[in-house]
Amino acid sequence: MATSHLAGPVLVIGTGLLGTSIGLGLRAKGVGVYLQDISPTAQGVAQDIGAGVVLEHAKIAPELVVIGAPPDVTAALVGDALLAYPNATVVDIASVKGSILDAVLADPRLGPAETSRYVGTHPMAGREKSGPAAARGELFTAMPWVICAHEQAAAERVKVAESLAIDLGATMHRMSVKEHDESVALISHFPQAASSMIASRLLNAEGHQLALAGNGLRDTTRIAASDEKLWIQIFSHNAKALVPILEGMKEDLDRLINTLQHPGEPGALLDLSQLMTEGNAGKARIPGKHGAPPQAFALVTVVIDDKPGQIAALLTQIGQAGINIEDLRMDHSAGHQVGMVDVSVVPGRRDELINVLTFNGWKVAQ
Ligand SMILES: NC(=O)c1ccc[n+]([C@@H]2O[C@H](COP(=O)([O-])OP(=O)(O)OC[C@H]3O[C@@H](n4cnc5c(N)ncnc54)[C@H](O)[C@@H]3O)[C@@H](O)[C@H]2O)c1
Ligand SMILES: O=C(O)C(=O)C[C@]1(C(=O)O)C=C[C@@H](O)C=C1
Numbered sequence: 001m002a003t004s005h006l007a008g009p010v011l012v013i014g015t016g017l018l019g020t021s022i023g024l025g026l027r028a029k030g031v032g033v034y035l036q037d038i039s040p041t042a043q044g045v046a047q048d049i050g051a052g053v054v055l056e057h058a059k060i061a062p063e064l065v066v067i068g069a070p071p072d073v074t075a076a077l078v079g080d081a082l083l084a085y086p087n088a089t090v091v092d093i094a095s096v097k098g099s100i101l102d103a104v105l106a107d108p109r110l111g112p113a114e115t116s117r118y119v120g121t122h123p124m125a126g127r128e129k130s131g132p133a134a135a136r137g138e139l140f141t142a143m144p145w146v147i148c149a150h151e152q153a154a155a156e157r158v159k160v161a162e163s164l165a166i167d168l169g170a171t172m173h174r175m176s177v178k179e180h181d182e183s184v185a186l187i188s189h190f191p192q193a194a195s196s197m198i199a200s201r202l203l204n205a206e207g208h209q210l211a212l213a214g215n216g217l218r219d220t221t222r223i224a225a226s227d228e229k230l231w232i233q234i235f236s237h238n239a240k241a242l243v244p245i246l247e248g249m250k251e252d253l254d255r256l257i258n259t260l261q262h263p264g265e266p267g268a269l270l271d272l273s274q275l276m277t278e279g280n281a282g283k284a285r286i287p288g289k290h291g292a293p294p295q296a297f298a299l300v301t302v303v304i305d306d307k308p309g310q311i312a313a314l315l316t317q318i319g320q321a322g323i324n325i326e327d328l329r330m331d332h333s334a335g336h337q338v339g340m341v342d343v344s345v346v347p348g349r350r351d352e353l354i355n356v357l358t359f360n361g362w363k364v365a366q
Pocket of ligand 1 (some may be wrong): 013014015016017018019037038039042062068070071073074077093094095096122124125126127128129130131132223230351
């Protein structure tokens with residue numbers, strides 16, 4: 001078993017999607033994990049799938065307590081844990097950081113001895129699903145994990161918080177709560193708002209319109225399926241940072257509407273072209289895997305028969321050729337017994353992959 005930086009045990013309070021994923025990841029590293037949730041079902045399911053053992057009694061001395069509950073109860077749970085476990089480091093993983101730090105520091109039950117053991121953190125990994133059954137131990141691998149140590153946090157406590165991120169295979173980013181909240185407003189909270197707004201346009205769509213839905217719509221609305229209860233808390237806690245970004249979007253939208261109201265006027269096409277090229281440039285700035293510079297992978301589309309064993313056979317073939325798959329996605333062609341598999345590889349291996357697959361009888365769409 002891989003060695004861990006944390007000695008454990010770790011107590012996870014709030015065993016939903018994130019808390020259970022943390023438990024699974026730590027168990028895979030051999031770290032002892034206790035689980036606690038206000039919902040007996042949530043903690044029972046987390047235990048059943050191997051994320052740790054349900055805490056039956058309060059007599060434990062955890063090295064680390066992770067609060068994995070929703071943002072609106074997080075600060076109170078941080079305070080409770082700092083008092084209940086006087087030697088433990090306590091971290092939270094909520095999607096907003098400033099409002100929680102303010103509430104922890106204002107908690108009348110806590111003095112400097114307690115608050116110095118608290119470190120706010122935020123793993124930038126998740127899913128549009130919630131609850132322990134959706135948890136994945138690998139969720140954090142190569143994903144960013146933000147550490148927002150406040151000014152009075154003790155250095156050794158920050159180190160424990162960082163060990164959690166490292167043990168789960170995440171890449172660490174240190175920043176202040178203000179930098180964090182402004183950053184996630186742009187790269188997480190705004191995309192969620194935009195995706196929800198796009199999907200809400202579909203409420204009155206006709207069946208025949210929706211039947212034409214392709215990847216464009218699916219790509220832009222995946223996170224519209226996210227948990228409403230969680231996101232009303234995230235939006236309201238980070239409203240100050242989110243509003244200026246929405247104002248900017250409003251300006252762009254007004255400009256686009258204006259242009260499209262008079263598409264034949266001089267300059268209109270240039271305006272549209274600018275919208276697209278600015279979007280292209282923004283998209284190209286999103287880093288690749290492991291925070292590496294953006295890298296455009298080459299896409300090879302393989303048409304496969306829609307029958308058992310085809311994908312496994314395709315992947316085996318690619319593996320035997322020694323070519324690493326960077327990304328994979330599959331679509332079914334409506335009404336046809338075929339599937340389209342998009343295989344992403346580094347551009348230098350694209351031609352070789354096409355040759356190997358074609359030689360072995362696979363149908364490559366070019
Ligand atoms: N979902 C994501 O993609 C994501 C990503 C990063 C961080 N986060 C943050 O992680 C936290 C958990 O999110 P999630 O998606 O795992 O939510 P979730 O709904 O799947 O799980 C939350 C769990 O907390 C429990 N809980 C609620 N109140 C509690 C209390 N008082 N005591 C103990 N347990 C309590 C619930 O019963 C539930 O099991 C949130 O703060 C969220 O902002 C979420
Ligand atoms: O992948 C997703 O489903 C997510 O929305 C995850 C995501 C994100 O925006 O990247 C959402 C909220 C969390 O606070 C962190 C991660």
